[in-house]
Amino acid sequence: MEKALSNKKIIALFLLPGLTVFLIFYFVPIVMTAYYSLQDWDGINPMTFIGLDNYTKMFTVDKSFWQAVWNSLAFLLVGVFIQLPVSFALALLVSRKMKGRKWFRNIYFFPVVMSTTMVSLLWVKIYDPNIGMLNTLMDTLGLGAWTGAWLGDTKTALLSVLIVTTWHYVGYNMLILFAGMQGIPEQYYEAAKLDGATGWKAVRHITFPLLSDVLRICIVLNVIYALKTFESVYVMTNGGPLNSTTVIALKMFQEAFLKQNFGYGSALAVFMVLECLIISWVLNKILTQEKIEY
């Protein structure tokens, strides 16, 4: 057995098929992106090495890059400070011992499994000034003065997209937090009850601190998802109107595949990777400092 398990041929047989596909279609491209980002290249003619010029252009010349950074930041802030607290409240609600809680959990979670394309197309129609249900609904409720072309107006477009992503993903965090809450032993709550801690007090002193690891995961996940936002913006507004909803992933896509700036697009991709890695590393550092032991 031991001998067979260190037989090089068998090891290769088990590892190579998957590893080859992974290396060629995932790992090598990551390395190549870094290389492309130092080139001036349209994808057809030979590339010219230009050092860090793409990055200089990104940080100093290109105004829409900063617009994209700010918009990504908006997704990040909404994810962490609105979506996560709402998810936490939902998780508390569905972990109460009451009839039908599984039903509610399933209903709140279902949007998560639908594709972003589907959800986005659905909301494009909901926001549509002509056939959409939002304006009609608001008219019915006597809020006619507030109706508008939600996705077509620079003032409301970003907010409208943010509402959709929140609607789509609250159930995801809810589920992870719910799973964490199930892992907290019942005795803690019983002991707290004897000390007079029920309701909100129990949540504050037991659920919250004992969930800190899961909360950390949720924060990191939300941040990474926010920084990777692409589909919802691509489908709903394609970055418009006037770049008011553009994000970095979309900008990378447009630069490379519409404007044929493969070098500059690669620099944007590298920026995205570093942004994700650095922010999640920093978050992990900050959030693990205050570890609570019981």
Add this chain to the structure above:
Amino acid sequence: MLRKTKNSSIYILMIIIAVLQLFPLYWLVISAFKDNSEIIGGTVWALPAEWRLSNFTEAWVSAKVNQYFGNSVIVTLVTLMFVLLFASMMAYALTRMKFKYNSLILFILLMGVMVPIHATLIPLFMILKNLGILSSRLSIILPYIAVNLPIGVYMLSAFLRTMPKELEEAACMDGCGVVKSFFKVVLPLLKPPLASVAIFVFLAVWNELLMAATFIQKQELRTLPLGLMNFSGQYSISWGPLAAAMVISTLPILLAYVLFSDQMEKSFTAGAILK
């Protein structure tokens, strides 16, 4: 008494949230049975006066949703098969077999969990072009396998590490080789984590848009998300057929959800903890 009112107000709150979550979907489903005049002129929440199936036939046949559906099925099944096979083989080698580069390979795979796929898009486009498979089914299947392998390997090795070795050793005593004992003994035991991985990969591939939009240029090879997007551009005024197409494309997910909702919850939480 106080407890009772508190409980019922919590129920009301939960029902309001449930309505907020479900109402858009309800509107989608009823729109799929309505015609344009009913959608534009009628009440938002009213059921269709007559449950028309014409939107569905129009979407399925004229708007080629049948083709997109077929493409999605093929791409998803092929990807799923290879991810499950390769990931379980790799996970087995990485947890049970002894060799030097074990931790290096795990580290490289970890990059696949951390780095956003957006960063691979431009070079992948060139690689696929040079291989001459751009705009074929392979041009998305191969990247889909590569992208989903790491999470599969991680989920399966986490399970394998907790699994006792006795059964494999017994099989070995009986004269099974490693390969045979892997397929006869290990794979059947891996069923529960394989189901989790399968659900994860199914949803990821069935819903994927970015790579499909970049690598698939032939109309007849479009997958559902890509087809739907294009469809909405062409049918910008008639919402009914588009709604029908969207209902059709969500049916497999709904079915999977009804059948495996517990498994789905497990795979989502496991996937999240890994990231």
